[in-house]
Amino acid sequence: MGMNVNQSIICSAIKSRNLISFYYTGDDRPGIRTVEPFMIAHTSKDHLSLSAWFLYGASESGDGQGWRDYLLSDISQISVLPQTFLGNRPGYRRDGGKKFHNVLCAL
DSSP: OOOOHHHHHHHHHHHHTEEEEEEEOSSSSOEEEEEEEEEEEEETTOOEEEEEEEEEEOOSSOOOSEEEEEEGGGEEEEEEEEEEOOOOOTTOOTTOTTTEEEEEEEO
């Protein structure tokens, strides 16, 4: 299975540390999110997901900034933004930690 378009766009944004925004339909608050993308990897249920630091936009939890996981299959309309980010957020595990495996691309 080759990389889909979303995957390659996000992976290149991870490498260049650019913020991305996208439309997400994977929870009860569909809408635009703007995030710092850190990793694309598989969850324990083998769903391909983006692990990202949520900055602003629609939010199901309303918890403000923090780690979120987004199913790649529910992401559309990706924009790579000109702003860059530092890439050091608390609790980041480049190897995926216990939550992720088969990391495809990561900071």
